[in-house]
Amino acid sequence: MNKREEKFVCCICNVGFGIPEFPKLLPCMHMICRDCLFQVIIAQTSRQEYVDKESEIYCGMCQRYVHIPYCNLDDLPTVFKLIQNKAEQTICCEEGCCTKGFSYCYECNVIYCESHLEQHIKTNPTHKFEVFNEGKYCLKHHSIKTYYCCTCNEILCPECYVLDHSGDVVCKYLNYLSKFYTHDRFNISKRVYNLSQTVRRATEIYDSFYFNQQPMTDAQLAISSTQIEQLISQKINELKKGGKLLTGVSKMVNELANEFRIQSPICPSFSTIKTTTNLIPLKGTIDVDLYFYDVYEKLTLTSDIALTLVPISHILPGCTDYLEEINHDLADEISGDGGEASASIKEVGKGRIRITIKGESIGDVCLRVYVHKVEIRTSPLIFHVIEVPKKVCCSNKDRNVCCISSMCTLQSGAYVISDRNNHNIKIFDGNNIAVAGGFGKNNGQFKLPTGVTSCVVDGKEIIAVTDMLNCNVQLFNTVGNHIKTLGRSGPLLNGCLLKPTAVAISNNKQTVYVADSKYNIIQGFPINGQPKIIVQKKNIGEFQIADLDIIETESKTVLVILDSLNHRLVLFNVDDETYKVKGRYDDCDRRGHFSFPRSLAIDHTKNYIYVLDGQNRIQQFNYELFFMGMYEYPSEPINKIYYSSSLNKMLLCYGTDYLHEISLDTITFYMN
Incomplete structure (x- = not known):
């Protein structure tokens, strides 16, 4: 050995x-x-x-x-x-x-x-x-x-x-x-190669400075020395004659300082790129700033700076933070399945250049920046050209700013959102908005609407909305007309609610399931029948409901429960009261583990469950609760997610007055 x-x-x-x-x-x-x-x-x-x-x-x-x-x-x-x-x-x-x-x-x-x-x-x-x-x-x-x-x-x-x-x-x-x-x-070996490249660049920079700047420096010092002698002699003569006072001292000092300053070219080792995002919207632009330090000469954009933008094969999502080992190989490889982008540059200040990059086609592109034919140390950068998420504004001529607490879509593709600021729900198709509700305790009115969902029951599509302060759930048709009110305020009894939040509807059983976050129970309200407590502590242990949805097949009805207390996802079979669990809090960075899960969405076509947790991550599972991938979309904190089967898109809500539509391709693009 x-x-x-x-x-x-x-x-x-x-x-x-x-x-x-x-x-x-x-x-x-x-x-x-x-x-x-x-x-x-x-x-x-x-x-x-x-x-x-x-x-x-x-x-x-x-x-x-x-x-x-x-x-x-x-x-x-x-x-x-x-x-x-x-x-x-x-x-x-x-x-x-x-x-x-x-x-x-x-x-x-x-x-x-x-x-x-x-x-x-x-x-x-x-x-x-x-x-x-x-x-x-x-x-x-x-x-x-x-x-x-x-x-x-x-x-x-x-x-x-x-x-x-x-x-x-x-x-x-x-x-x-x-x-x-x-x-x-x-x-x-790649690190050794990168180190040798750095040494080579440093040597080139030093040689350029030493051989090119030394004669310039000597000449400037000689000229400045002569000018200093002339200025001093001039001022001394003025004092001797007594005709003028010694004025303009600061101006003279500045002039001398400028004469002594070395007119150095921009140096690649003192150049850096700063950007706030690596996402380029398709047919849109982003700005990348290029900074030069210790620069005193005016830049020549055509001769001093060179850019290359090449398409490369898509990097697995999340890899852009780990490119130190491999980025040079990636950037040297032009791929036919990469994206396309164009760039323009302009000077925006002393020692600062702005590069405007425009996304031309979807995929990954690599930007390399050269100064005096030497690549700067923060190059290359990898950018993703993506389809621009559609922004859906939900504001209307309301008294208060719209604040979305939950959302869903109808079979027609129309959006339905619950607006807790204006105590109503809005149904709109992008052009027309129908408003239902208003502040009050009567049928069709709300004090604090929270959860909302839709489902087809007996051939008719209905909308169910929970009202946290009125302690009930109300049913509407697709144009906003009130149909029925379920539940009432009261103690822990069948049909009584105290803090209803999330809601789901079963077509098979024609039942509305309501999560009560105060009692920590789930009650079933048949459209025509007596309510019954379905899930409570004795079924699955202590839990705190963050969200609720439903999975139905011909043979079974399964409630999908998001438990924020135990940081887990629970599938509860309504028929035989068995359940499966996924996730827990310890080591929450692990796949299939959650840190304060807050929302879930279900793709009933492909049998996928999506879970949003407190770290702004969306994890994907199949119906067997096997981990399929993790979606980390770079954005502000997301409050709510919903998968629309009619639109075939994911809806993201940020707790404001608008939604973002994310296509399946984008989800797959960022899934790791």
Whole structure:
């Protein structure tokens, strides 16, 4: 065992690596042998702490859960250099074959040469192999895998990409790994390269200053020295003659200071870019400011500054914070599936240039900035050209400013919002607004409308609105006419409410389900029947309802409950009173965990549940509560979300008088 191999051991068993104890690198940069890796997963699975879709493993060294890539565990990076000497000494296991070993079969626990491996694959296509090579190897096309298919969660070689995955969402495998492996030690060769580039630039800057500025400096000092002597002689003569006082001293000092000041060119190492966003609206513009420090000459925009904007393959959402290791490779690669943008520059002040970037087509673009043909240190920057979210203004000629507490849409695509400032609901299609309600306690009036939803019952679409202060839920038709009032104020009895907030309607059972955040119960109000308490503490334990929705199939009705007290998502089957739970507060940065969940939305077409929590994250789950992805849309804090099946868009509410419509493509774009 050489010195390199002696230095590294498994972080679990504390034993050196070998074959088949291959060293697997975790994103926290701790190395674990393959045997221990699978033993940890088995232990987590037995405690119901591991789900394939969430791909989190507990690292004993870090004492925390670590996000690992969404791929097969055997696809985790293998540090081949640690076992290279042992691999070179292996021999094929086939009788009579003395060829050097090429790979190891995990199922058969034997080593094969390349030719015998091909034969073995034909008879055992499901077996898993570890090839003795740096990186991941495609046994089908005999080439290194350099791409990752986000659609299939599979690593691909270039030929697999072109032949079998051309229509999928594919990115560079290194770019994909950069989302998880962010430590300085990862890809050390790239860091050395970047460091050498920095040294090269610094050397060029110094040489330019030394050889070009030194003669200029000497000449300016000589001229200034002569001017000082002349000015001093002039003032002394004036004093001697007694004809004039010594005036304009400050002006003279400023003139001399300007003469001494070195007229240096702008320096790339003292230049920086500042931007407030990396999102460029399609056909819209954003401004990026370029600052130059210690600059005294007037800039020449055409000769001093150069810009390049190139399309690049889409980076996985959230990766823009982790580009330090790979950004130069990304920026050098022009991709056909990237976005397009154009830019213009103008001077807006001393030492300050404004770059205006316009989004031309959707996708990712890379901006590189050069000063005196040298790239500045904060370049490149990655921007996303996205479809502009549609802003829907809900204000009307009300006495008070509209403040949206909840929203939904009708089958026609019309919006319905509850306005707690004006004590009414608004139904509008973008042009016409119908207002229902007003302050009061009578039927059709509100004191504090909160939750709102819609559903088709007996062929007619109805709107249900909870009123927190009137302690009831009211039903309206699609033009705002009052139909019926359900519930009343009173003690904890069937049909009594004290603080109704969220509401959901079952078409199968023709029942309105109302969440009471004071009693922490959910009551069912049949359209024609007696109310009944459906969910309470004895069913699912202590809980605090933040939001409520419903999932219905032909065989069952399931209430989707967002519990802010326990930071969890609960699916409660109304028929058999069984339930499933997802999430908790501890280590809330984990996938599938929440920090004060506040709103949920359901896509009944694709069977997805979206949960918004206090960190402005929207997590996506399927109906089995498997984690599907996380959507981090860069915006102000979101108060409420709603998925509109009629519009096929997500509605975001910020607690103001407008909504944002986000398309499914945008959601997918930012899902990680």
